[in-house]
Amino acid sequence: MKARPIQYVLLVAVAAVFLGPLYWLLSTAFKDPAQIYQWPPAWWPHFTWENFSLAWKAAPFDRFFLNSTIITVAGTALKVVNAVLTAYAFAYLRFPFKKILFFLVLGAMMVPGHVTLLPNYLTVASLGWINTYAGLIIPGIGSAFATFLMRQHFLTLPTEVTDAAAVDGAGHLRTLWRVVLPMSRPMLITVVVITAVEEWNNFVWPLIVTNTASMRTLPVGLLILKDEEGLAAWGTIMAGTLLVLAPMLLIFLIAQRYIVGGITQGALKG
Amino acid sequence: MTVVDLPARAHPDEQTVAASNDQLKRRRRREYGLFALLVAPNLLVIAVFAYWPIVYNAFLSLTDWNMIAARPKFVGLANYGRTLTDPAFHKTLWITVVFTGLIVAGSLVIGLALAFLFNLPLKGRGAVRTIAFAPHILSGAAVATIWAFIFDPGYGLMRALIEPFGAEPPDWMNNSDWALPGLVIVYLWKNVGFAALIYLAGLQGLPKDLDEAAAIDGASTWTRFRAIKLPLLAPITFFLLITTVIGTFQAFDVIAVMTGGGPGDATTTLSWSIYNEGFQAFNAGRAATLSIIMFVILLVVTTVQARVMERRVHYR
Numbered sequence: 001m002k003a004r005p006i007q008y009v010l011l012v013a014v015a016a017v018f019l020g021p022l023y024w025l026l027s028t029a030f031k032d033p034a035q036i037y038q039w040p041p042a043w044w045p046h047f048t049w050e051n052f053s054l055a056w057k058a059a060p061f062d063r064f065f066l067n068s069t070i071i072t073v074a075g076t077a078l079k080v081v082n083a084v085l086t087a088y089a090f091a092y093l094r095f096p097f098k099k100i101l102f103f104l105v106l107g108a109m110m111v112p113g114h115v116t117l118l119p120n121y122l123t124v125a126s127l128g129w130i131n132t133y134a135g136l137i138i139p140g141i142g143s144a145f146a147t148f149l150m151r152q153h154f155l156t157l158p159t160e161v162t163d164a165a166a167v168d169g170a171g172h173l174r175t176l177w178r179v180v181l182p183m184s185r186p187m188l189i190t191v192v193v194i195t196a197v198e199e200w201n202n203f204v205w206p207l208i209v210t211n212t213a214s215m216r217t218l219p220v221g222l223l224i225l226k227d228e229e230g231l232a233a234w235g236t237i238m239a240g241t242l243l244v245l246a247p248m249l250l251i252f253l254i255a256q257r258y259i260v261g262g263i264t265q266g267a268l269k270g
Numbered sequence: 271m272t273v274v275d276l277p278a279r280a281h282p283d284e285q286t287v288a289a290s291n292d293q294l295k296r297r298r299r300r301e302y303g304l305f306a307l308l309v310a311p312n313l314l315v316i317a318v319f320a321y322w323p324i325v326y327n328a329f330l331s332l333t334d335w336n337m338i339a340a341r342p343k344f345v346g347l348a349n350y351g352r353t354l355t356d357p358a359f360h361k362t363l364w365i366t367v368v369f370t371g372l373i374v375a376g377s378l379v380i381g382l383a384l385a386f387l388f389n390l391p392l393k394g395r396g397a398v399r400t401i402a403f404a405p406h407i408l409s410g411a412a413v414a415t416i417w418a419f420i421f422d423p424g425y426g427l428m429r430a431l432i433e434p435f436g437a438e439p440p441d442w443m444n445n446s447d448w449a450l451p452g453l454v455i456v457y458l459w460k461n462v463g464f465a466a467l468i469y470l471a472g473l474q475g476l477p478k479d480l481d482e483a484a485a486i487d488g489a490s491t492w493t494r495f496r497a498i499k500l501p502l503l504a505p506i507t508f509f510l511l512i513t514t515v516i517g518t519f520q521a522f523d524v525i526a527v528m529t530g531g532g533p534g535d536a537t538t539t540l541s542w543s544i545y546n547e548g549f550q551a552f553n554a555g556r557a558a559t560l561s562i563i564m565f566v567i568l569l570v571v572t573t574v575q576a577r578v579m580e581r582r583v584h585y586r
Contacts, residue, residue, distance in 0.1 A: 007390055014384065015398045018405060021459070024427050025416045041430050082312040089308040093301055101309065108320040112568045114520040114541050115561045118330070118548040119323035122337075142315035172304055201409040203523040208549050219411035223527055226415055234419050244412040252407050256400060259407060263464070264471040 025245070028238040036235050051239035058228070058236055061243060063214055064221035067136075071206075071217060072199040075137045079195050083143040084188070087150035088176050092162065108144040114204070121208050131215045136206055140199070146191045149262070153187040154180060190262035193255045200248055218244045324565065330558035337552050349559040358535065359543075366539040369450060370518040376458045377514050378507060381465025388466065389473050399470065403463035410460065410523030417456045418443065418528050446536035449529050453537055456524050461517075465510050472506040473499070505579075512575040516568055540564050 028036060029052075031045040055061055089095070090102050120139050129135030157180065165175040181188065206217040216224065218240075225240050252259065331349055333342035353359050388399045405413060420427040421442035429439040442452040476499065484494050522541050525531065531538040531546060538546070540560060548557030 007387070007392055010387055011392055011395060011398050014387065015401050018402045018459070018463070020427070021413075021416050021420055022404075024420060028419065037425055039425065040433075041425065041427070082315070085308040086312040089305045093305040093308070094298070095302055095305040095309075098305075101313070104321075105309075105313065105316060108316045110569065110572050111320045111324060112516065112520055112565060114522065114544065115327065115565045115568075116320060116323035117544065118554060118557050118561060119326035120319055121548075122326070122554075123318065123322070138315065139319040142312055142319055144316065144320075147312065197407050201407075201411075203409070203411050203526070204545070207526070208545075219409050219523070222411050222415055226418070226527065234422070234425065237415060238419065241412045241415045244409050248407055248409065249404065252404055260403065260467060264468060 022245075025238055025241055028235060029242045031235060033235050051235035052243075054233070054236040055225070055239040055243075058233070059221055059225050059240070060213055061218075061221065061240060064216055064218045065243065067133075067215060068200060068218040070133060071136050071202075072196055074133070075140055075199040076192060076196045078137065078141040079143050079146060079199075080188070080192055082141055083146035083150050083191060084176070084181070086143070086147045087154055088172070088180065090147075090151050091154035092172065092175075092180075105144055105147055108142060109148075117204065117208065120205075124209055129209075131210050131212050135209045136215070136217075140202070140205065146195060149191055149265070150184070150187065153184055157183055186258065186261070189255065190258040190265075193251060193258050194262050196251065197248055197259070327558045327561045327565070330554050331562050333555045333558075335554040337554050342554065345555065349555050353556065353559050353563070361535060362538050362540055362543050365450065365535075365537065366519065366541075369454065369521075369537075369539055370515055372451075372454045373457050373461075373518045374511060374514045376454065377462050377465040378510060380458065380462045381510065382469050382503075382507075384462065384466035385469030385473055388470050399463075399466070403467050405460045406464045408460070411527050413460050414456060414524040414527035417452075417459070417524075421452055421528075443528055444533050446533050449533060449536045453524060453528060456528065457518070457521065460524070461514075465514070468506055468510055469503065472503050476502050508575070508578060512571060515571055519564065519568060 027043070027045045030047050030049075031042065032048045032050060035042045035046060086105065090098065090105075095101070124130060124135045124139065127135070129138070161179055161183070162175055165179045170178065201219065202217070203219045203223075206220045207223070210216055210220070213221075213224075222237070222240050222244055226237050330342060332344060332346060334345045334349075335342035384399075384402060388395050419425075423429060423439050423441040426439070428442070432439045440448045442448045480502075481494055481498055484498055489497070519539075520541050521539065522545065525537055525539065525542050526545075529537040531542040541564070544557050544560045544564065547553045547560060
C-alpha cells in the first residue's frame, strides 16, 4: 500500500492534537504575566522564570517535590521488592495451599482502589499515620499485578539454570539475586517504571491522607494552588503543572519501550 | 513427593533411610518457611488494605456515622433503601453511565482509527504514536490543570481556536451543559493513546494470510475491515471495553481539579459522590453504601471479563 498525502496530513494533525496542550503549558509557564493575558494570545513566549518564583512564593513547591520524590522512590522500591519476592516464591517454592494463596494475591486486582478509600483512611487514622510518609506509602505497596507479571516472566525462564545454581549449592535468595533477576532485567525495569509513574501521579490517596502543606505531594499541591489562586494566576499554575509533568515526561522519553512493552504485554498476554 | 516415591537405591540400610527422610523433612520445612517469609509482607498489606476494606465498608454501610462520634450507630439496610430511592443518586448513576459510555465509545472508535493510521507505512508514525500515548502516563491532576486553562473562556487556547470562525466559546467548566462533555474530551485526550497502542499491537499480531486471500478475491478495504479484521480484534475490543469501564468508573483526579462534581451536580459521578459523602459531608455510612454499590457493579463487570477470557483461552 502506498502512502498518500492525506495520510500524512492526518498524522500531522494527530501529532498537533496531542502536542498542542503540552506546548501551550510549556509556553505559558515561560511567558511573562502581561503576555499571558494579552489577546489574541502570543504563540511564542518572551522567556522568563518569573512564574516559577511566583509559584514558589504561593506554595512550598520544593517541599511538594521532595514529598513526591520520597513517596515515589520508597513506594516503588517496597512494591517491587514485594512483587519480586512473592513472584519468586510462587514460581520456585513448594507450599501447601499455594494455589489458593496465589488466587488471594491476584484477587486483589478485583478490588477497585476507589472503593477502599474510606476504610483505608480510617485504618490509617487509627494507626496514627495521617500526615506521615508511612500513611502515604504503606497502603500502596501490596502488589498483585506486578507480582503476576514477574511470576509469569519467571515461569518462562529455563529451569536448567536455576537447577544448576541449586546443584552448585546456591540457596534460594542467592539464586534469585544472582541468576533469576539478572535474566529478568527488562521485565524488572518495566515493573519499576510503571510503578513509579503510578506512585508519582497518585492523587486521591495523598489528598485524603494529608492535610498540612508540609506533607502534600505535587499533584495535590497543584489542586490547592489552583483553588487558592483561581483564574488570577495561570502563569503560576502552569509553572507548577510543568513541575509535576516534567519528571514523568523525562522518564517516559528514556524508558518508553519498557512502558509500552509492559502495557501491551499486560493487555495481550495477561 | 515422599521418600517412598524416590527411585529405590540398592539395599539401603534402615539408618540411611531414616537419616535421609529426616533431612528431606527438614529441607521441606525450610522451603515452607522461606515461602511464608517471602509472601507474608505482600499478603499482609493486601489483606489489610484491599480485602479488609470490603468487609469494613459492608459493616459501615449498615451504620450512621459522622466519623467523630465514638462509635457508628447501627441502622440496618436504611442507607441502601435511602440511596436506591434517592433521585439524586439516580442522577449520579445516569451521569456515571453517560460519562462512561461516551469515554468507552470514544476510546474504542478513535483508538482503532489511530491504530490503523499508525499501522500504515508512513514516515514518523512511530514518533506520533509515542506522542499520542504520552498523555496516558501523565498526572491526571496536571493534565486537568492544563485543560482548565485551555477551556478558560477569557484567555484559553479553545477561545483562540474557535474565535476566528466567529463562534463564542462556552464557559466550559461552569456551564452545566458543557462541563461533562468537557471532561470527556480531557479523558479521551489523556487515554485514547492507550487504546490505540493496544489496538496497534493487535493489528500487528493478526494473521496476514486471511486478509491477503480476501484481497486477492477482490474484497474491498471496507469489507476486509468489517468481515475479517474487526472480528479478529474482538478479544482486544472486549479487553479495552472492560478496562475502560473499570477505569472510568473510578475517574477522580480530572473531575476533582476541573469541576469538583459541579456546576451543581452536572459532573457528580459515583466516584465523586463517594468522596463527597465520605470526606466532605463526613457521612461514613452513606459513603460506604455507595462504595459497596460501586464494588458490586465493577465485580459483575470483572467477573464477566474473567468468564469470557477463560472461554477464549480454552478455544485456543
